[in-house]
Amino acid sequence: MSQLEFRGFAGGAWAAEAHGGVDAPSVLLLLERAREPEPWRPIAQALAEAGRHVVRLAIEEVGPSTEDLRAILGQMASRPVVVASALWADEAVMALSGEGSHLATGLVLVDSFTKDGAVAATELRQETAQAAPLQIPLLVVQGGEGGGALDLNALKTRATHVSAVQVEADGVASTDDLEAFNAVLIDFLEQHAPRAPIEFRNGSDARTLRDALGCFATGVTIVTAFTAAGQPAGLTANSFTSVSLDPPLVLICVGKSASTLPALMAADRFAINVLHMGQQSTSNRFTRKDVDRFETVAWERGEFGPPLLTGSLANFECERHAVHEGGDHVMLVGKVLRARFEPHRDPLLYFRGKYRRLHMS
Numbered sequence: 001m002s003q004l005e006f007r008g009f010a011g012g013a014w015a016a017e018a019h020g021g022v023d024a025p026s027v028l029l030l031l032e033r034a035r036e037p038e039p040w041r042p043i044a045q046a047l048a049e050a051g052r053h054v055v056r057l058a059i060e061e062v063g064p065s066t067e068d069l070r071a072i073l074g075q076m077a078s079r080p081v082v083v084a085s086a087l088w089a090d091e092a093v094m095a096l097s098g099e100g101s102h103l104a105t106g107l108v109l110v111d112s113f114t115k116d117g118a119v120a121a122t123e124l125r126q127e128t129a130q131a132a133p134l135q136i137p138l139l140v141v142q143g144g145e146g147g148g149a150l151d152l153n154a155l156k157t158r159a160t161h162v163s164a165v166q167v168e169a170d171g172v173a174s175t176d177d178l179e180a181f182n183a184v185l186i187d188f189l190e191q192h193a194p195r196a197p198i199e200f201r202n203g204s205d206a207r208t209l210r211d212a213l214g215c216f217a218t219g220v221t222i223v224t225a226f227t228a229a230g231q232p233a234g235l236t237a238n239s240f241t242s243v244s245l246d247p248p249l250v251l252i253c254v255g256k257s258a259s260t261l262p263a264l265m266a267a268d269r270f271a272i273n274v275l276h277m278g279q280q281s282t283s284n285r286f287t288r289k290d291v292d293r294f295e296t297v298a299w300e301r302g303e304f305g306p307p308l309l310t311g312s313l314a315n316f317e318c319e320r321h322a323v324h325e326g327g328d329h330v331m332l333v334g335k336v337l338r339a340r341f342e343p344h345r346d347p348l349l350y351f352r353g354k355y356r357r358l359h360m361s
């Protein structure tokens with residue numbers, strides 16, 4: 001987070017907080033102060049994580065005038081999408097209508113909190129609604145209760161592209177509502193102020209390739225086998241793939257530098273343990289070099305020999321079927337001798353370098 005300062009119309013200073021890289025497309029948040037914790041913080045963080053440069057104007061009792069807002073918009077690194085809540089909707093609409101339309105790429109009007117935690121419905125002054133031919137895309141996000149005060153029909157006759165979304169319950173209120181709001185907002189930003197996609201080409205840095213590969217969401221497994229000395233060994237891996245149903249084959253890719261690889265190559269049998277949501281700490285443990293990975297984890301010997309992590313979402317007991325060379329990894333193909341699974345638990349997921357959970361409604 002960094003602090004910025006803008007000059008207003010008459011030379012006054014306007015402080016702002018910025019999140020995310022300055023080269024990313026910008027978003028200007030005009031949200032009034034609310035109860036703690038302020039709901040805009042997670043919004044700003046989510047937008048920054050989604051690749052946006054988020055600037056939140058520090059508005060105290062008095063907000064910027066239409067002229068101030070135009071002056072501030074003119075100083076931003078790139079033409080932003082403006083997100084304005086209840087109290088600042090009028091100023092935002094006035095600043096971006098008519099000759100101000102080149103100052104932003106989109107406008108979002110949203111219901112939000114007041115200081116006492118009540119929902120403030122976004123409402124335009126009659127003069128604003130009547131005097132506002134908006135040339136830029138407009139999104140209206142309304143809360144369920146107390147929302148809906150905006151006259152959408154009136155807006156539709158004055159703005160070019162209007163879309164409206166009803167966010168459940170109290171607008172930008174609980175965490176679930178926030179997630180829904182962020183999803184709606186990011187969708188609007190991607191449509192109307194898209195980011196240039198990031199590109200990897202053979203020879204570019206490995207970090208970009210990792211980021212590209214991280215777009216593929218996976219589950220998480222721990223691959224286990226006994227060493228020649230009879231000790232259980234294992235490592236966390238998300239490169240698990242089903243290969244064939246008949247014969248039943250699965251695949252795992254293991255780094256050539258992994259200390260567990262010799263045990264996996266030497267053992268005829270190995271197991272793939274698919275992790276559930278409650279096994280995140282086990283997943284972390286099986287990447288560490290400074291601990292006995294199996295010490296605090298319940299495990300048992302499988303029917304066909306390899307060590308199994310007890311209570312996993314699924315265990316696949318495999319016989320080594322083939323080993324293929326794969327650059328800095330080895331592709332280990334296993335024939336499934338036995339699979340057992342727990343049908344009711346949710347999986348541990350991995351996406352963009354972070355653990356995730358299923359989010360299903």
Ligand SMILES: Cc1cc2nc3c(=O)[nH]c(=O)nc-3n(C[C@H](O)[C@H](O)[C@H](O)COP(=O)(O)O)c2cc1C
Binds near residue numbers: 260261287
């Ligand atoms: C979510 C996640 C997925 C991983 N997937 C793989 C994988 O598919 N193959 C691999 O070789 N390493 C993978 N790793 C890294 C290994 O778990 C890590 O390098 C481990 O420390 C190797 O330990 P070792 O060298 O003691 O065997 C993954 C790590 C994490 C956190």
